Amino acid sequence: MSRPLWTAEEIVAATGGRASADFAVRGVAFDSREIEPGFLFVAMPGTVHDGHDFVAGAFALGAAAALVARPVEGPHVLVDDVPAALDALARAARARLASDALVIGVTGSVGKTSTKEAIAAAFERLHPGRVHRSVKSYNNHTGVPLSLARMPREARVVVQEMGMNHAGEIAQLTRLTRPHIAVVTAIAPAHIENLGSIEAIADAKGEIFEGLEPGGTAIIPEATDQRERLVRAARDKAARILTVGGTEGDAAVLHSAPAQASGSLVTARVPGRTITFTVAQRGAHWVQNALTVLSVVAVAGGDVARAALALTEMGGLKGRGERHLLAHEGGEVLLIDESYNANPASMDATLKALGEEKVARKVAVLGTMKELGAASAQAHADLRAPIEAAGVELAILVGAEMAPLAEALALTPIEVVHVNDAAAATDELLTAMRPGDAVLVKASNSMGLGKLVEKVAGGGASCST
Template sequence: MQPLWTFPELSAVLGVEPEGGVDRPVTGISIDTRTLQAGDLFVALKDQRDGHDFVSIAFKADAAAALVSEGYQRQPGDGTLFRVPDTLKALEALGRAARDRIGPDASVVAVTGSAGKTGTKEMLRACLAQLGATHASEKSYNNHWGVPLTLAQMPRETRFAVFEIGMNHAGEIRPLTKMVRPHAAIVTTVEAVHLEHFPSVEAIADAKGEIFEGLVPDGTAIIKYDNAHVGRLKSIAERFGAKPVTFGFGAGADVRGDDLKLDHDGSELIVRFGERSTPLRIAMPGRHIAENALAVATAIDAIDADVEKALPVLAGLQPPGGRGARSVLHLEGGDALLIDESYNANPASMRAALATLASVPRQKFPRRIAVLGDMLELGADAPELHAGLKDAVEDAGIDLIFACGPHMKGLYDALPKSKRGGYAQTSSSLQPLLLSELHGGDAIMVKASNGTRLGALVEALKSKFGN
């Protein structure tokens, strides 16, 4: 394989000459010295911390070069430096250049939505990897630095690329999708999230619709049919010359799911593309996962890739950590099931997770326990949206709720005392309450926004009972 970047290529894109060091191939790009690999270009971003404080550490880890601001003071042991006025803008330039250099036969898909972005991206990654060299966002690298970083890391041999694009405010998706220039763009769904920063859900739909502005000419806008804002999103897509294609279980969807069979260990359905159809088995449980798989199928078809060859991989694909990953806990009295949904949460995804917990068979795991933390960025509607989960808890037949955070206390107080397992303001305070209650035969689902830090509770459970 060719190097990711050569020094002459970096100089041409950045408009500066390398300073010091020796010429060597760049094999990757890093913004974090904790994960930097030998041969990486280290980019010193100024974000939560100033990356310039770690340049020398990067060279000690055998970085090939560092991208730094013009005012950076070279330190003993530093290697090759590329000095630029603004390191983020330089990273964006590298991203655009990487997008320009992939072959004309390459296909790019972008994904956004109020829920399901990362899961959909990972399904697309797995499916397209069956067809050719595939590049995709790592983790949830979907923001103002994550998208250009993912672009800049894209090998020139890429045949398929998948980019997750997120936002908290209006206007954030627009510049990112214009860098990515996708052939197909997915909006998984539009729901009441980020209401702290938006006047209405309609405004959220408009912000999500920005992803269609970056589509290449005659690109495809992929929109959930079973959503109140489908018409609004189709109008946005058409305004920018895109072809809208809908997916879902409704009879009017362009790509429709039929004969859906949901089970605790996955689902089966028929995917219909007009007159064509193909069976689909998905290892990850939940109706919401099946809906996202329909979006995946729609995108693969939209870029004229082989759907029948790509989709079967979903029969074995497991959910990632924080987004539905399952593990067994060895507790007193037998094994328990832990479902880790701790990375993100909003009202729609919380209801979907509770419904998925309800599918766990009571014959094997008789008791259902939900550990729920605050859903963040909901603004003035937060108290109502948290307390409003009561019906979803009841519908799912949850036996005990453990709640964490000031907003989730509204739900906890609304529940009958028989369902109140314990409440605490913080994850660390909730942990002993939960540990004292668990025993063999429990199915435990943990879900919250990442800022609630329930991921630490999941790791504690796995560390104590996972081996």
């Protein structure tokens, strides 16, 4: 370790705590399962488990120190409030970044994790080894400060995802992050059960502009009914507002066609130039993601052509488009893992992408879309149209909320199996699967269809076909 991430002295200065000993750490985690030798373990309180109960285990795994609210055995910094101390550590990490470092915030109802990963990959082409991004979906009131606290002081580009379930949450996160560029990927009825309307969702996502640094840029989707609402939210906060997509956006796709090998060949207008590039991932939603990524690079003054090479090579993410090519009964099955999240917009997009697959048969394993409130029954039933348009022949539906869709599909020639849980869906898929299938697996994460993917994929190879 050439230079520590944090020293005890720096943690004390940031948090106002008291150090039991001198130490230095090279990483930060609040999940003891993520502890590596030399890490700081943050003992977060919880509704089910208290992090203080895992301090001894963290030290056994090699933690160098702990951030705690009560004294423990081993090197530690004692604070009054651990979550507040983690926020303070995040603010200190943000403050110590070089003045020319670039911070990018990303939110949206759909596509924010994929877009965050693609932005990071694009800038990695431009600043190898000096790009920091939030991992997994660490995008909430604990994940964002953790991600910021993990930032190396030498980071040249930081890409931070921000999510929410309720109004006011992104406002808090963006003020910690203080982005120079704030991106809203899309507005869709995710979390509408908590927020009540699509307009309220747009307002909650638009909170990301509240943390923009002076001179910052807001990037918003052009082709959304909430465009003007987002523009109003950004108008007093951003020095520049850039719209992406549609035909009238500041950045727009001029031409898109299936690429010879996979994905799409795209010609697009981005700020300052027109560029032709390939997107490895299939689907119109990935073309939009790519346009957003290159717009961010252009706004930052980066080499757009070099950054576009990352989109050519980028594979799918676990739970968000990762593709597995499986040997099965002397042939192959393509398993598309979209098991991490689902709402009506993302269901529509991924079903359209499934429709583009050149395969013998298309199978959709679809689980409940959560947090739709009173709109749930109709939203599930409305999936009939994109399922039919995709050419799905077998639909395995998972969860009680899928009953309206099962009823709607009963009026079609599509074979329908409706089960209660992931285990039953796994059994049905393993029985029904045959060579030449393309199988899409998509649901809200709480449905547990990631376990279905793990069991069915087994040792199957990930691919980017």
